[in-house]
Amino acid sequence: MNETYEVIPSAKRLIKSLRDIGYDFSTAVADLIDNSIEAGASKVDIDVAFYGNDSYVRISDNGNGMKSENLKEAMRYGSERDYLEEDLGRFGLGLKTASMSQCQYFSVASRSKENKQIAVFSWDLSHIERTNKWEILQPKEKDIPELLKTPISEHSGTVVLWEKLDRIIGFKNSEGEAARNKVISMCRELENYLSMVFHKFLSNEVLGKSLEIYLNRNKIQPWDPFGRHESKTNILSPIKIKIIHNGAENKIFLQPYILPTKEEFSSQDSFQKLSGISGWNPQQGFYIYRANRMIQSGGWCGLRVIDEHTKLARIELNFSPALDDLFKINVAKMKVQLPVQAREEIERVVKPIVSLARERYDHEKKNLFKPSAPKVTEIQQTSPINKNILIKNSSQDIKFDLFTLNEVEQKVKEFATKYESKTISDVFSRLRRRLFGR
Incomplete structure (x- = not known):
């Protein structure tokens, strides 16, 4: 029998690498909201405060919360827990990697329904670099800041506090106009992103998981990429594709939509809103959901190219976390791939949908540029023209x-x-x- 040796990774080297696995500000915040949804939260508050080097981001919820021992385990990189099929988590990394991608110091406070005591633990990048150990910090109760305690002083829930925002306030003049404008811009992008990614939860479409999200006390409204509020939106028949994985039968659900042409929209404002974050052309294609949480918005996953003539086609594709391996979902939940064994079938059912979108687009253009009979009558000159x-x-x-x-x-x-x-x-x-x- 071979001898075995435990080889512990260098903490200060690995944790730096894990800061760069693909998160940006919006996707990092969204990953924490996934945790809130899993914890049964019905409300999430996001506070972004600009104070130069003392700026912070706080995400708090009213979910079930955690006891001290559970929170300690949740702070572990690759935490051990059993995920339910409908859970949005997967790797046991999200809380840590998302937070550290934006800051050098973050704390988590939690209060369970069974225990009124608030548990707090922190990760400090400077401590790890100094000790080269995977050590979390636990402040004394008297040293717990009000920023962590206040949101859950009256009920259960969890608070995540980001400080030392080096990836956000990375300016020489941390209190200057450039830093302030960046924070404002990031908040605007965050609002648009969350309204899209969690639109099914925000509009009460997910059974038993109604959710409200507030950004600096402003309620985020859902953005429906399929324009279902428009009377001219064509909702096609849903499609189910069976797929075998690990000996079990699973299903991929597709719901196709053909959006109205510009002239068919109820208003110019509604047409503009449906253009989304990226604009009409890039927003065509697949909207991929994992347990009703959007992972990808637009694009054809290599099945076809972006085309002006097919921009009215949008297809909802929803799959269960049980198929994560097949869709090759990454830690940041930003990229997926269509399963090889279902790709051909998906391409087959998409072709007629794209054809319908093209027909609708072409029909509009024909009407728009159809020549009309001239309505100009020549007036015969009978007297000199007065040019003044x-x-x-x-x-x-x-x-x-x-x-x-x-x-x-x-x-x-x-x-x-x-x-x-x-x-x-x-x-x-x-x-x-x-x-x-x-």
């Missing part, structure tokens, strides 16, 4: 010069070369035929 006409009863009389079509042609030719003159004559000849039929 004054418009009266205005704040200022304006003098206009009027010219016949022949005179306009001659005026243009005065500035033309001999090679351009023939082209000008041809253009004006076609114009006369178009206007007067001669």
Whole structure:
């Protein structure tokens, strides 16, 4: 039998690497909201406060909370827990990797329903670099900041506090206008992202998981990418694709939509909102959901290219976390791949959907550019034209010069070369035929 040796990774090296696995500010916050949903929260508050180097981000919920021993385990990288099929978590990394991707110091406070005492643990990057140990910190009760205690002082829940925001406030002048503008911009992007990713929860579409999210006390409204509020949206028949994984039968659910053309929308504002974060063309294609939480918004996953003529096609694709391996979902829940064994079938059912979207788009363009019969009547000149006409009863009389079509042609030719003159004559000849039929 071989001898075994435990080889513990270098804490200070590995934790730095784990800060760069693909999160941005919006996806990091979304990963923490996944935890809140799993904990049964019905409300999540996000507070982003700008105070230069003392800026912070706080995410708090009213979920079930955790006892001290459970919180300690949750702070472990690769924490051991059994995930239910409907859970949004997967690797036991999200809380830590999402938080450390944005800051050097974060704390988690939690209060369970069974215990009024608040448990708090922290990860400190500077401590890890100094000790090279996987050690979390536990402050004394008297040292727990109010920022952690206040949100759960009256009920169960969990609070995550990000401090030392080096990935957010990474400016020489941490209190300057550039730093402030970046925070404002990130908050705007965060609002748009959360309204899209969690729109099914925000609009009470997920049974037993109603959710409200507030960003700096402003309630985030859901963004429905399928325009189901529009009467002209074409909701096609749902599609189920069976797939065998680990000896068990699972299903992939597709719900196709053909959105209205610009002229068919109820308002210009509604048309603009449905263009989404990226614009109409990039937003066509698949909207992939894992347990009703959006993972991908738009794109065809390599089945076809983005095309102006198919931009009205949007397809909801929902799969269970039991199929995570097949969809190759990553830690940050930002990228997925269509399963190899279902790819051909998905491509087959998508083709007629794309054709319908193209037909609707082309039909609009044909109507838009369809030539109409000329409605111009030629007025025969019976007397000399008065070329000096004054418009009266205005704040200022304006003098206009009027010219016949022949005179306009001659005026243009005065500035033309001999090679351009023939082209000008041809253009004006076609114009006369178009206007007067001669």
